[in-house]
Amino acid sequence: MVKKSPLDPTGQGFRVNGSPSRRSVIKGVGAAAAVAPFALSAPAVLAADKTVRFLNAEPSVDSVRAMRFAAAQYEKETGIKVQMDSVPGGKAFEKLQASIQSGRPYDIATLSFVGDVLLLANEKKIVPLNSIISKYDWGPRILFPMQGDNYWYPYDYNLCWINYRKDLYAAKSLREPGNWDGMMGNLAALTGDGENQLRHGIVHPIGSNGAANYTAFGYMWANGVKLFDDDWNVVLDSPDILPKAAEYLDFMADLTQYMPPSPMQSDWANLVGDFQGGIISHTPGTGRLIDQMGLTMPEKAKQVSSFLFPSKDGKKFAVNHGYDGWVVLDTAMTDEALKFLEWFSDEHLINFLHSSPVHYQPTRLDIYEDPRWTSHPAFETFADILAMQKRVLNDPDVIIRSIDTEGPEPDVRAGKVFRSYALPEMIQDRVLNGTSATDSVRTAAEKIRKIIAA
Amino acid sequence: MPSDRIIYIIFFLALGLTALLVLYPAYYALELSFQHRESLISEPEWVWFQNYARVLAMPDFWAALGRGVIFAGLTILLQIVLGIGFALLLAREFPGMPVIRGIAVLPYLLPTVVVALTFRWMLDGSVGIFSKAAQLLGYDYLPWGDDPYMAMITVILISVWIWTPFVTLTCLAGLQSIPEDIYEAARIDGAGPWQRFWHITLPQLRSVLLVVLLLRAIWMFNKFDIVWLMTRGGPQQATEQLPIFSYRQAFEMYDVGAGAAVSAISFVILSVLILIYFRLFPLDRKD
Numbered sequence: 001m002v003k004k005s006p007l008d009p010t011g012q013g014f015r016v017n018g019s020p021s022r023r024s025v026i027k028g029v030g031a032a033a034a035v036a037p038f039a040l041s042a043p044a045v046l047a048a049d050k051t052v053r054f055l056n057a058e059p060s061v062d063s064v065r066a067m068r069f070a071a072a073q074y075e076k077e078t079g080i081k082v083q084m085d086s087v088p089g090g091k092a093f094e095k096l097q098a099s100i101q102s103g104r105p106y107d108i109a110t111l112s113f114v115g116d117v118l119l120l121a122n123e124k125k126i127v128p129l130n131s132i133i134s135k136y137d138w139g140p141r142i143l144f145p146m147q148g149d150n151y152w153y154p155y156d157y158n159l160c161w162i163n164y165r166k167d168l169y170a171a172k173s174l175r176e177p178g179n180w181d182g183m184m185g186n187l188a189a190l191t192g193d194g195e196n197q198l199r200h201g202i203v204h205p206i207g208s209n210g211a212a213n214y215t216a217f218g219y220m221w222a223n224g225v226k227l228f229d230d231d232w233n234v235v236l237d238s239p240d241i242l243p244k245a246a247e248y249l250d251f252m253a254d255l256t257q258y259m260p261p262s263p264m265q266s267d268w269a270n271l272v273g274d275f276q277g278g279i280i281s282h283t284p285g286t287g288r289l290i291d292q293m294g295l296t297m298p299e300k301a302k303q304v305s306s307f308l309f310p311s312k313d314g315k316k317f318a319v320n321h322g323y324d325g326w327v328v329l330d331t332a333m334t335d336e337a338l339k340f341l342e343w344f345s346d347e348h349l350i351n352f353l354h355s356s357p358v359h360y361q362p363t364r365l366d367i368y369e370d371p372r373w374t375s376h377p378a379f380e381t382f383a384d385i386l387a388m389q390k391r392v393l394n395d396p397d398v399i400i401r402s403i404d405t406e407g408p409e410p411d412v413r414a415g416k417v418f419r420s421y422a423l424p425e426m427i428q429d430r431v432l433n434g435t436s437a438t439d440s441v442r443t444a445a446e447k448i449r450k451i452i453a454a
Numbered sequence: 455m456p457s458d459r460i461i462y463i464i465f466f467l468a469l470g471l472t473a474l475l476v477l478y479p480a481y482y483a484l485e486l487s488f489q490h491r492e493s494l495i496s497e498p499e500w501v502w503f504q505n506y507a508r509v510l511a512m513p514d515f516w517a518a519l520g521r522g523v524i525f526a527g528l529t530i531l532l533q534i535v536l537g538i539g540f541a542l543l544l545a546r547e548f549p550g551m552p553v554i555r556g557i558a559v560l561p562y563l564l565p566t567v568v569v570a571l572t573f574r575w576m577l578d579g580s581v582g583i584f585s586k587a588a589q590l591l592g593y594d595y596l597p598w599g600d601d602p603y604m605a606m607i608t609v610i611l612i613s614v615w616i617w618t619p620f621v622t623l624t625c626l627a628g629l630q631s632i633p634e635d636i637y638e639a640a641r642i643d644g645a646g647p648w649q650r651f652w653h654i655t656l657p658q659l660r661s662v663l664l665v666v667l668l669l670r671a672i673w674m675f676n677k678f679d680i681v682w683l684m685t686r687g688g689p690q691q692a693t694e695q696l697p698i699f700s701y702r703q704a705f706e707m708y709d710v711g712a713g714a715a716v717s718a719i720s721f722v723i724l725s726v727l728i729l730i731y732f733r734l735f736p737l738d739r740k741d
Contacts, residue, residue, distance in 0.1 A: 094705075097493060097494050097495050100495050101494060101495065115708070119492055119493050119495070119496065119708070120495070122492075122496075123493075123495055123496055123497065125495060199580075200580075207599070207686070207688055207689065208686055208687065208688040208689070208690075208691075209686060260579055260580040261579025261580060261585065261594065261595035261597075262578075262579035262595060262597060262598075262599050262600055264599045264600045264688070264689050265574070265577075265578070265579065265598075265599035265600075270580075274580065279580055279581075412492065412708055415708070416707055416708060419702075419706035419707060419708075420706070420707060425690055428688075428689055428690050429690070432600050432601075432689060432690070433690075451707070454508075454707070454709065
């Protein structure tokens with residue numbers, strides 16, 4: 001029974017006791033629902049909210065906890081909320097693109113691939129971080145400036161080296177290998193059914209995947225191989241480089257006798273699982289493995305140490321470049337995002353790096369001398385590994401390279417080569433098809449030429 | 455009348471949703487295929503049919519198409535043959551039949567990612583149960599991922615394992631709608647099991663099988679997940695068919711236009727094949 005009310009002369013919208021009718025509620029909710037998406041995404045509303053949206057691609061529990069702690073502190077100090085969304089590293093760029101397309105881009109994002117940073121910079125979706133970057137001293141090969149501007153804040157080197165079981169080395173009186181012969185000798189000594197031997201020696205994924213791109217090419221960089229000259233010409237099959245690349249492929253073919261079956265199918269899980277499970281005595285990777293073992297099997301973790309990828313003759317050593325960093329997007333909250341990044345960089349970066357201390361190798365040189373950084377207990381337990389990390393940055397005989405950072409300057413062409421898996425397929429051609437090393441190198445070089453020309 | 459108005463509202467809402475969720479994405483994909491852009495956030499450049507010309511000139515495109523035809527053809531053939539066989543077995547009355555029928559459907563209910571990861575571990579060269587079995591038989595391990603042919607056979611067999619229950623279920627439903635009288639009459643006329651299957655069961659299942667064949671062909675030709683999760687198109691592109699080729703072009707080679715063009719060409723190929731299929735086997739024909 002509905003009666004006319006002074007507030008509702010039509011008698012349609014309100015009940016006699018003044019409560020809204022079902023129809024008016026539905027209309028109201030419908031209208032609100034229709035308008036809400038536009039209203040909430042309006043830049044002015046977001047700015048008024050003072051919320052910085054942060055896409056974090058370091059999803060480990062301790063890292064997320066460190067980030068959230070910093071965000072809470074920042075909100076307490078400034079009243080600016082930092083909303084943290086975490087995704088696996090490989091999904092960050094996809095999610096960031098989706099957020100840009102939806103009209104609500106994140107304000108800060110973690111990226112792990114310089115090609116993605118380039119794309120965003122070219123489209124003017126991210127802003128230069130020059131003023132923050134210029135505050136600090138940085139290690140070698142980590143900034144990747146684009147036309148004089150630094151668009152990202154790198155927070156770790158993420159270098160790939162070789163982790164090994166030092167208890168087995170001690171039992172067999174072995175020394176860290178200084179060249180490929182030494183490496184083969186150590187693998188032979190540690191592989192088998194005897195005492196202080198394991199079933200296999202090492203695993204290097206060689207499939208068309210990111211694990212192969214990241215962990216299989218350290219020996220190649222150490223041996224002096226380059227992909228491009230200063231004008232982006234492919235030099236992989238040039239008279240200088242081809243023999244070195246061919247030597248590397250033959251070495252990889254020899255290494256397979258010490259690998260678990262089917263390195264084609266090996267992936268990140270095998271690199272960690274086979275080592276922790278006592279199947280292999282060596283595994284390429286970062287300090288993440290050691291940090292994880294430190295949490296779950298601390299006694300075993302103490303038996304792990306690391307060395308760099310040697311060259312054939314032992315004159316040079318290499319690590320494969322990994323790197324991770326943050327970008328700030330061009331949004332209504334850019335200024336606040338920049339302020340937060342600078343504050344985080346000064347106040348909480350070391351705390352964040354401590355969430356995986358052996359893995360997160362600092363990019364800023366001042367951190368290596370900072371007592372807050374060196375106070376972590378890992379500096380006692382893994383002193384040799386952390387000393388090696390410092391050596392990597394200063395030793396002229398150590399090469400830091402990766403497929404995606406090859407070339408005279410940061411460029412999407414190197415990223416294309418990385419994601420084409422032309423180089424893992426070069427190994428596959430030699431190892432699986434039995435093609436001669438020189439032919440495999442020439443085929444790969446031709447493929448790379450086509451890829452960068454497209 | 456109010457009831458008419460509600461019907462119209464529901465109809466237009468459904469039409470609107472279809473347009474929003476099906477037609478617009480299809481239009482967007484088509485639009486992308488005429489543009490040059492490095493990523494979905496790049497400024498597009500209209501290039502008309504250049505992406506199509508480039509893609510059609512790529513040997514990798516034709517190789518991926520060929521592999522897609524082989525993959526789809528063999529999986530469909532095995533699924534249909536095995537699906538009918540299992541349906542015939544499950545159509546019989548026997549103790550524990552409901553349980554067996556439930557188990558037979560299980561692979562179809564499992565998420566593809568679970569199946570792929572489980573099979574990857576079972577096939578693992580070090581700890582996989584298949585490798586252990588191979589070692590017991592005197593072999594080193596199953597080189598399923600190292601050899602191009604073995605990799606293709608593996609993804610085909612796993613696909614058959616997952617999706618055969620769909621064929622089994624639909625055929626089982628079809629079998630149960632065939633009147634028993636027809637079989638009775640055939641038996642009285644002296645028809646043996648093979649003759650009853652060939653002259654009664656198969657013709658009665660015709661309409662079901664035509665739909666199943668059509669659906670499976672569309673799904674398997676566009677299949678991405680299981681192949682990607684098992685082999686990522688390797689080794690050396692041996693299992694890379696058009697959906698994976700399209701994905702790699704768009705999201706790994708910074709060539710969204712070429713990736714969209716591959717998808718559009720794939721759509722055209724499939725549409726033409728379906729039209730031919732309907733001309734050859736009209737669904738409403740009763741034999």
